[in-house]
Amino acid sequence: MSAVFEKDIKERLTVDMTKLSKRLHRQVGQAIVDFNMIEEGDKVMVCVSGGKDSYALLDILTNLRQRAPISFELIAVNLDQKQPGFPEHVLPEYLRSREVPFHIESQDTYSIVKRIIPEGKTMCSLCSRLRRGILYRVAGELGATKIALGHHRDDMIQTLLMNMFFGGKMKGMPPKLMSDDGKNIVIRPLAYVAETDLEKWAAHREFPIIPCTLCGNQENLQRVQIKQMLREWDRKFPNRIDNMLNAMGNVVPSHLMDRNLFPFAGLRATGVADSNGDRAFDDDDDCGPAAGASAALPVPIRLSRDA
Numbered sequence: 616m617s618a619v620f621e622k623d624i625k626e627r628l629t630v631d632m633t634k635l636s637k638r639l640h641r642q643v644g645q646a647i648v649d650f651n652m653i654e655e656g657d658k659v660m661v662c663v664s665g666g667k668d669s670y671a672l673l674d675i676l677t678n679l680r681q682r683a684p685i686s687f688e689l690i691a692v693n694l695d696q697k698q699p700g701f702p703e704h705v706l707p708e709y710l711r712s713r714e715v716p717f718h719i720e721s722q723d724t725y726s727i728v729k730r731i732i733p734e735g736k737t738m739c740s741l742c743s744r745l746r747r748g749i750l751y752r753v754a755g756e757l758g759a760t761k762i763a764l765g766h767h768r769d770d771m772i773q774t775l776l777m778n779m780f781f782g783g784k785m786k787g788m789p790p791k792l793m794s795d796d797g798k799n800i801v802i803r804p805l806a807y808v809a810e811t812d813l814e815k816w817a818a819h820r821e822f823p824i825i826p827c828t829l830c831g832n833q834e835n836l837q838r839v840q841i842k843q844m845l846r847e848w849d850r851k852f853p854n855r856i857d858n859m860l861n862a863m864g865n866v867v868p869s870h871l872m873d874r875n876l877f878p879f880a881g882l883r884a885t886g887v888a889d890s891n892g893d894r895a896f897d898d899d900d901d902c903g904p905a906a907g908a909s910a911a912l913p914v915p916i917r918l919s920r921d922a
């Protein structure tokens with residue numbers, strides 16, 4: 616490879632990473648503002664598993680904190696679940712190098728899961744439930760006012776589709792919620808971030824990744840298939856996933872079928888014209904490109920993935 620070509624590639628990579636960095640920080644900042652995730656004086660417990668998503672979350676929040684107009688604290692928490700081969704030293708070394716306050720909680724949930732779940736069955740569901748309970752408790756002990764998780768845009772869409780396909784519910788993964796014990800506010804600042812961007816960021820920042828499959832368990836097969844389908848869509852129709860995410864924030868209860876969300880039973884004609892009302896017998900413009908238009912024309916979206 617010639618020196619000029621090599622220099623060219625390096626410069627292009629630097630430009631790409633600068634753009635990626637700007638996009639990630641902007642999207643996280645936007646999600647925080649849109650959902651009022653972090654407020655003055657908050658102590659945010661960032662759950663760090665050793666995977667790319669939680670490393671990226673901590674990394675971005677650490678950077679944003681330094682230039683935020685409000686003051687808040689961050690504390691990284693890792694739950695050492697005692698899976699065989701878990702490299703205990705990796706996270707503490709990394710967190711010390713970043714000068715991030717941290718707490719490692721050691722609880723042998725691995726043995727509990729192994730004891731309860733029959734051989735060959737998926738352990739992730741029980742494992743996550745146990746992890747959640749422990750993290751809620753730790754948040755209380757540390758005085759954390761928010762718990763930040765590393766779920767991203769693609770996790771949120773996958774969950775929505777999983778619930779539609781297998782649960783018969785239009786229920787996704789919210790960017791902010793109250794925990795089921797009623798004591799914690801959980802936030803997902805990566806809600807607008809694409810997983811592919813997190814992969815690139817993790818490689819660029821050389822996070823010391825610890826695989827979650829140390830225990831030998833695999834992700835739910837259906838989730839894996841949905842993930843693959845979304846990856847394929849993202850490759851073929853670059854705006855589709857962002858449009859789906861926007862749709863989650865743009866719900867029209869009168870055009871769905873939930874009788875608890877819209878009073879269909881009591882619906883009466885008012886005699887007053889409504890330009891936003893249902894045209895009933897016409898094709899809905901929102902259903903796709905007009906006849907003759909290119910199928911590739913994107914519907915305008917609120918989220919931009921360009922830097």
Ligand code: SF4
Pocket residue numbers: 698738739740742743827828829830831832833834
């Ligand atoms: S892969 Fe193992 S450690 Fe990860 S969630 Fe599943 S059971 Fe738990």
